[in-house]
Amino acid sequence: MANPAGTSPRPVRAINFIAYGANDVLGAGSMAVISAWVLIFYTKFCGLSAGQAALIFAVARILDAFASPTIGHISDHFDRFALGRRFGRRRFFVLAAIPLLPSFALMWLPGQTFWYYLVSYVLFELTYALEVIPYETLAAEMASDFATKAKFAGVRILFAQGSAILAGFLPLWLINWLGRDSPNTFFVMGAIFAGLFMATAGFLYAFSWERQRDAQPAPTGVSPIKRLWRNLSSTLRIRAFRLHLGMYLGGYISQDIFNAAFTFFVIFALAGSTQVASGLLGTMYIVQLGAVMLAIRMALRASPAQAYRMAAVCFALGVVALIGLWWAGLPATSGWIWIGMGLVGMGRGALNYIPWATYNYMADVDEIVTGRRREGSFAGVMTFIRKATQAAAVALVGLLMDWGGFAPKAATQSDGAILTLVLVMGIGTWAMLSFGIAVSTRFRLNRATHDVLMAEIEHLRSGETEPTSPQAKAVVEDLAGWDYDQLWGRNPVGEKA
Structure with missing residues (x-):
């Protein structure tokens, strides 16, 4: 299901967006x-x-952080092998992950x-990395124009918010069914989600495709490991991608x-319960769903960076x-909580x-710098940095709580423990939002x-x-972070790509 080189792009239909x-x-x-x-x-x-608990989270995320860029790099070049040519250099990994997805239920x-x-x-x-890293490249594979990529990101986030609503409310429903103190609540929840994961991965494989490209010769003279990490590190030399990462992480x-x-x-600061927390999270995710619809319109009509700053302040x-x-x-049952x-x-x-909307354009910025497309490498590096920092953040929350x-399993906590919890939630959240806002003031991709x-990519492709124009020169130099005469592979990034 590849889009043949040199032909018009395949039309993207509703079922492709949904899949x-x-x-x-x-x-x-x-x-x-x-x-x-x-x-x-x-x-x-x-x-x-x-x-x-935080140590488990941190160890898993750090190991995955190293696996993710490796998978991304491999998927960029997997069409050199028969399996990649048969099933797709990205979509092969989606297919291979399906029988492993029940591992989510085993966690619980x-x-x-x-x-x-x-x-x-x-x-x-x-398993998550095996499936999601190649998945994150498919919008750029199936579309090239700004609006279609933005729609792919919008539909993706709408489904993400829908699943987050389910993640918020499902424990509440299962608690009411299985009993307040039943540990099987989470195992049943894990099994339900594992089934959904397998179904949606199969749906994606059936209704997605990749752009066809010319055969890529296998590089020689450099060890595969050195080539891998040299290629991945070179993505950080793209200015728009560095700024994008800052906003993403914030x-x-x-x-x-x-x-x-x-x-x-x-539960402890507002004297609530697991059921109350579940209901609040589910309701919050419903509000997020509406906010995504507004954000899609703002990102298409105005500056994504400006929309980002408004959201962070909110x-x-x-x-x-x-x-x-x-x-x-x-208490948590106060009506005032709904304002927050x-x-x-x-x-x-x-x-x-x-x-995620701006991520879909990173391979375009990279292309004008390197003359190549490396969607998998960008997805891998993005996930590597995200997972490593996420592991550190969640582990830090757990260690600060300790x-x-x-006190584990305690019905109540000391005043000191509650104060620590409040400060972690408040100061930690505000600090990262402030960082993202500061980075967004320098991000000019719209x-x-x-x-x-x-247009400049096509201009350079023609020889x-x-x-x-001077205006076009200023735009692409700002996005790329390189002088115009160094673009299209005439730079160290292009040599390492």
Whole structure:
């Protein structure tokens, strides 16, 4: 199902958008479940300390952080092999991951040891990388224009928010069915999600394709490992990608910190329960779904960076409102909590969409620098940095909770433990949002600059060496971070790509 070189792009139909978007039930849905519930599951139902739980999370994410760029690099060149030519250099990995996806359910089997949870979590993280890294390249494979790529990102995030809603409400429904203290709640939840993951991965494989490219000769003279890491590190020499990563990390790590602390905050700081926390998370994700729809329109009509800043401020104000409830001594059942949850949901929805919308254009910026397309390498590096920093953030939350006196399986916590929890959720979230806002002020990729970029790529592809205009020259140099006379492979990045 490749798009033959030299022909018009295949038309992207509704079912292709849906198949692509639905796969983020795995991409975002699994992360929503894990970030919201894994620390609660390990500490409340398995008897692990917060530090042990955070260690499992950190070890798995760090191992996966090294696996992800390797998978991305391999998928960029997998069409050199018969399997890649037969099943697709990206789509082969989607197909191969399907029988491994039930590993998600095994993570949530109650009554096991620390080592069982460590191994089962590592297994799922590696399976996740095997499927999601190639998946993240497919929008750029199937589309080349700004609007279609933005629609792919929009549909993807709509499905992501839908799966996050399910991640929020499903534990509540299962608690009501299985009983408040049943550890099987999470195992049943894991099994349901594993089934969804397998179905959506198969759907994606059936209704996606890759652009066909000329045969790529196998490089010689450099060891595969050295070539791998040299290629991956060179992606960071693309200015737009570095700024994109800063915005991505600011928006997503702020959510990691919030997610890791929020359920504990509701239960212990606001005198709530697991059911109340589940309902609040589900409602927040519903608000995020509406925010994504607004963000899609803003990103298409205005600047993604401007929309990002508005969303970050909204999220930060929501956290202020939630901490204000604790300061005022109000419980989680207070009606005032919906103000905070509404602001948080509005901000998070846009922050989820915007980085993935801009990510789809990174391979275009790279192409004008290197003369090649390396979607897999960018997906791998992005996930590597994301997973490593996410592991550090969540592990830090767990370690700070231990340091603050958090007691596993305890019905109540000390004032010091609660204060530590509140400070971690507040200061950690605000700090990362501030970082993302600062980076966004330098990010200038939008619909207009992307049109200029694509026109200059065609200009250089035709054999020209001079820019079409001084304005076009300024645009592509700002996005690429290289002088115009160094573009199209005439630079060290092009030599290493």
